Amino acid sequence: MKQRYFIYFSYDGTAYHGWQIQPNATSVQAEMQRAMSLLLRHPIELVGAGRTDTGVHARTMVAHFDDEQLIDTIQLAYKLNRVLPFDITVARIEPVDADMHARFSATKRTYHYYIHLDRDPFCRAYSYALHQAPDFHLMNEAAQLLLSHKDFGAFCKSHSDAKTTFCDVYEANWIKLSDTKWYFRISANRFLRNMVRAIVGTLLDVGWHKISISQFVEILHSKSRQQAGESVPGHALFLEDVQYKL
Missing domain, CATH: 3.30.70.580 (Pseudouridine synthase I, catalytic domain, N-terminal subdomain)
Known part of the structure; x- marks a missing residue:
């Protein structure tokens, strides 16, 4: 057996x-x-x-x-x-137990995305260097809208094989580590391909005042990847935790 x-x-x-x-x-x-x-x-x-x-x-x-x-x-x-x-x-x-499944039994997944605003040789491999400080307060305001949204088709990689683009986001916020270092923390029951990197890229557009909060809402409801911002680089993204009801 x-x-x-x-x-x-x-x-x-x-x-x-x-x-x-x-x-x-x-x-x-x-x-x-x-x-x-x-x-x-x-x-x-x-x-x-x-x-x-x-x-x-x-x-x-x-x-x-x-x-x-x-x-x-x-x-x-x-x-x-x-x-x-x-x-x-x-x-x-x-x-x-035999019915436990690494993918389907997971109840929550958490990702961190790291950014830094200073020239730091020890960050460059694991953090995204920004040359202009975004408005973190505004980005956190936009991030809270993710918690009440369900369909994340706007942040799903084109031609994805996902059967559904529905996700339950439990937490989404920017956390300050120092005056020059921050990270974005997001938790959900599941994530779509490229979803976190696309969300971060779009939130940065909000933080740099390229788009407004109302335009961010329009992107959410558009379900169109072409409407959202560019995906940020993968080297600053960490799968932080996976949780189960064991």
Whole structure:
């Protein structure tokens, strides 16, 4: 009888074309499956909580896999961290009920997007450099409108295979770290492809007074990706947390 396991891990996405396996490109999923199959001595297929785009990072990512043998989860986590690339780290592995699913059982996902306004060599790889300070108060006013909205088609990547563009956003706000460093925190039950980066880009248009709050509302209701702002770069985006009712 197979036992299902959840594996919790983090990664620096700089060197990867996202989480999901794809032809002729390096992915986090491929590296993880290669290492696990090597250690467990048979093919392992991981199902992730979601997919991150090229260059996007994860402080907490979750995937599940099934195995017929009883696994010493502490030892497996230790061995994985010896054979995986240094930009992927396993935190823990836990047995879960057979009906638990890394993607479909997740109740909340949280992303952070980092920006900085100063010239900082230690930020450039993981934060988006802005050359003009936006109006954060105005951006937070616009961000609160996301909580009462349901259809996020305006922030969905064109030609996406998503069956629905409906999401429940629980939290969306800009948080100040210092006079020159901020991050955008957003939590929802699910996210569409490119959704966070498109929202941040559109909020920055609000913050730079390129569009008004009322125009932001019009974009929300338009359901058209062409109406929203440009997507910001992926290197400053982190999947911060994935939560379950275990």
